[in-house]
Amino acid sequence: MTTSSNNNRTIEKYLQGEMSPSEKFLFEAQLLINPGLRMEVRAQKKAYTLVRMYHRKKLKEELESVHQQIFSDPEKTIYQQHVYQLFKQEGI
Amino acid sequence: MKIMETLIEQKTKKKQGMQVREIYERAFPRVAAFVSRTGGSFDDAKDIFHDALVVYYEVTAQDSSRIRGPEEAYLLGIVKHLWGRKHQRSRMMIPMSEFEREISVPDDVTPTVEDKRLLRILESVGRKCMDLLRAFYYQQRPVKELTVTLGYTNEHAASAQKYKCLEKVRNTIKQKSMNYDDFIQ
Numbered sequence: 001m002t003t004s005s006n007n008n009r010t011i012e013k014y015l016q017g018e019m020s021p022s023e024k025f026l027f028e029a030q031l032l033i034n035p036g037l038r039m040e041v042r043a044q045k046k047a048y049t050l051v052r053m054y055h056r057k058k059l060k061e062e063l064e065s066v067h068q069q070i071f072s073d074p075e076k077t078i079y080q081q082h083v084y085q086l087f088k089q090e091g092i
Numbered sequence: 093m094k095i096m097e098t099l100i101e102q103k104t105k106k107k108q109g110m111q112v113r114e115i116y117e118r119a120f121p122r123v124a125a126f127v128s129r130t131g132g133s134f135d136d137a138k139d140i141f142h143d144a145l146v147v148y149y150e151v152t153a154q155d156s157s158r159i160r161g162p163e164e165a166y167l168l169g170i171v172k173h174l175w176g177r178k179h180q181r182s183r184m185m186i187p188m189s190e191f192e193r194e195i196s197v198p199d200d201v202t203p204t205v206e207d208k209r210l211l212r213i214l215e216s217v218g219r220k221c222m223d224l225l226r227a228f229y230y231q232q233r234p235v236k237e238l239t240v241t242l243g244y245t246n247e248h249a250a251s252a253q254k255y256k257c258l259e260k261v262r263n264t265i266k267q268k269s270m271n272y273d274d275f276i277q
Contacts, residue, residue, distance in 0.1 A: 008258045040262070046210075046269075047261040048229070053203050053211050054222045055230040056146050063142045066116050083121055086128040087137075 007037070011044045116145070119164040123171050130175065130184065140178070143201050144170040150198070153230075161191060169195040177202075206270055213268050214261060221257035228254050 013019050014027050031038055071080055120141055127137035147170050151158055159166055169192035176186045203211065214222055227238055235247045244250040 043262045051225045055226045060142045
């Protein structure tokens with residue numbers, strides 16, 4: 001029986017579809033009788049989701065700095081004006 | 093050898109950085125024009141464009157053959173999908189070309205309120221672990237390289253740390269989850 005401190009390798013294998021058919025069969029049998037294990041699987045799935053959210057958030061921080069670079073570049077004033085102009089149509 | 097590898101890596105990194113800026117500069121005006129036409133602000137355009145770029149990089153990382161046509165057109169297509177979702181309630185109709193309709197966009201681009209809350213907790217109690225897990229799962233760095241950059245003595249130690257972090261994150265989720273029923277039975 002896997003204990004909670006080392007079962008995350010096993011759960012990772014399961015969630016990433018890396019188990020052999022027989023391993024998978026055994027693991028799913030354990031899931032049926034072990035609510036604690038079901039809970040661990042759900043929590044681990046959530047952990048991957050949150051790592052993905054974190055990764056996206058970090059990427060967006062990098063994009064924000066690219067944005068700042070472009071919109072503060074003195075050689076890009078025509079470009080900047082062109083984009084700003086798109087949002088200044090109402091008064092006309 | 094080592095130095096060469098590092099140099100090449102720095103070069104590709106720099107190149108990637110340039111590529112991001114190039115794509116950004118080329119695609120943003122079209123996205124801004126679209127968002128402006130449909131009543132959005134400059135900041136709306138920027139936010140939705142960043143979401144679209146994130147989706148774009150995820151797709152290219154998985155399978156770049158899914159990207160057809162010029163990058164700008166593909167990005168604008170993602171933007172239209174995301175913008176449409178955002179304005180679902182107002183039933184705004186967004187005309188899409190056949191090419192744009194066929195683009196598939198993951199439905200978890202906007203995190204739920206609960207996920208945002210959990211992420212804030214994880215960032216405050218386990219940022220190091222989140223960085224490590226991100227590097228393992230998303231930055232496609234080989235374990236060998238991570239071992240060096242994160243200062244572990246060997247690959248085994250780095251890999252062990254990954255599972256320790258996974259355990260830590262999992263436990264935090266169990267403790268802090270509001271959807272109690274999901275985790276406690």
